[in-house]
Amino acid sequence: MSAFLDRLPPVRGKILADELIAPFTWFRVGGAADALLLPKDEDDLAAFLAALDPIIPVTVLGAASNVIVRDGGIAGVVVRLGPAFGKVATDGLRVTAGAAALDSRVSVAAANAGIAGMEFFSGVPGTIGGALRMNAGCYGRETKDVLVEARALTRNGERVRLSNADFHFSYRHTEAPEGLIFVEAVFEGTPDEPAAILERIEALKARRETTQPIREKTGGSTFANPDPPGTPNQRSSWKLVDEAGMRGARRGGAQVSELHCNFLLNTGEATAADIEGLGEDVRAAVKARSGVELRWEIKRIGRPAVDATVEGYLAKDA
Ligand SMILES: Cc1cc2nc3c(=O)[nH]c(=O)nc-3n(C[C@H](O)[C@H](O)[C@H](O)COP(=O)(O)OP(=O)(O)OC[C@H]3O[C@@H](n4cnc5c(N)ncnc54)[C@H](O)[C@@H]3O)c2cc1C
Incomplete structure (x- = not known):
């Protein structure tokens, strides 16, 4: 498979050949990716995609909490976003989160900043990238209810910005073009006391423990x-x-x-x-x-x- 690596553009991050995906999926099943790319940062990923032969398929995975990876593995390049894509910051009633940030981290960061409405994220064990793709949600709230906009890279490495309306969200589904790699999202909530929000997060977690x-x-x-x-x-x-x-x-x-x-x-x-x-x-x-x-x-x-x-x-x- 190293012949396949020879067909891939250089990166500042890491590329691993024939890498097993199962260990980081929730189901713990599935074969190897022909190549697993761990980009150093957004510029690294954009340059890689721009230079990559268009016939090579690219698949992005977050926490792999919503996938069955089949036993024969994944053709082409699997992308996993690392720490450079995991930053979370708050400003007023807005939260800006990298696509690799865990949803639960976003809900707690929002709570600590007195931003309500993102409590549901604490019940979804995925990343923000997966939440955007799946319109993740629970207990009556979904990603679409709090999303302002997201940034993504196309398969060719171009940077694009999508408003909430561009997603055409429906139940656990979006119409955002397949092949986009989300890199960042901005969410907006409503004001409330941090203690009250954190209490709701704890109640939600306790409810899930007993029902799922x-x-x-x-x-x-x-x-x-x-x-x-x-x-x-x-x-x-x-x-x-x-x-x-x-x-x-x-x-x-x-x-x-x-x-x-x-x-x-x-x-x-x-x-x-x-x-x-x-x-x-x-x-x-x-x-x-x-x-x-x-x-x-x-x-x-x-x-x-x-x-x-x-x-x-x-x-x-x-
Ligand atoms: C125990 C358990 C409980 C769950 N409860 C809920 C729940 O209450 N509500 C709910 O909605 N879901 C739930 N899920 C499902 C899952 O957690 C969500 O769908 C989550 O949003 C998936 O995120 P992820 O990062 O794991 O995505 P993955 O499983 O890695 O990928 C899912 C899809 O998103 C795409 N994707 C991932 N990252 C990106 C990115 N950066 N850019 C573009 N596409 C991307 C992938 O290509 C794939 O198509 C649960 C799962 C488990 C295991």
Whole structure:
């Protein structure tokens, strides 16, 4: 694979060949990236992207709390943003956060500065980059409610600025062009006493501890709720999964959580194919029971393992 590294432009940060991604994903599954790029700073990343052969795919990952990385790994370059992209600063009622900053850090920084409205970020175990891509949220608040604007790099390394409206946010989804790498976001809240905001953050954390398997190898909510928040008689994915009899269902080392049946778990030795396959089993069972086609909220990225393809399967039998 070092021949692949030879095709990549030089960087001031680091590029690692054939680097395993699983250890830093929440599910702890998945193959290697052809190359993992850890850019030194924004200029380094922009120059790399500008000089990179346009046919080489680029994938950016944050805390990898919303992805299943398939067993065959990820083609091309995977970008992980480091400390230079993790700064958080407050000014009046605004918070400026680098895309690698953890959402929980942003909520606490806002609270300490007396900025309310970002408490929900404390319940999302991802980065700001992932929150922008996913319109992350919980308990009735979402990224779209607090975002002013974001800065990003295009696949060609150009710098662009997006207003809140440019995202066309919907439930756990945005229409921001695929391929953008978000580097920074500005959020705005409302004034309140820091102690009161911190208290709400603690209450929110306590609520999650008892209702979600947050210490497991998981990807959070697997399927988006079929109806957006606010819809009368809103249907929940977890209820549909439960009614289809899939609570606790297993495939290989993967299991539907008993505690919250919209969460899939790696019980120890699961492959990405086990987890994704179990998700498809759940979708089929829900479709058969209630006619609803659940939409994956978790992103599934990368190549299946060779022996998960038809060719591999036939080769194994030969
Ligand atoms: C226990 C648990 C609980 C969870 N609870 C919630 C919840 O309550 N609400 C909720 O909304 N989500 C929840 N999630 C899902 C997840 O935390 C969110 O979707 C989060 O926003 C993902 O952020 P991330 O940094 O981990 O992104 P990743 O999982 O790394 O990536 C997700 C997507 O974002 C893209 N992305 C990441 N960084 C960037 C960037 N800098 N620029 C462009 N694209 C980028 C990736 O390419 C990918 O498409 C939960 C997950 C777990 C494991």
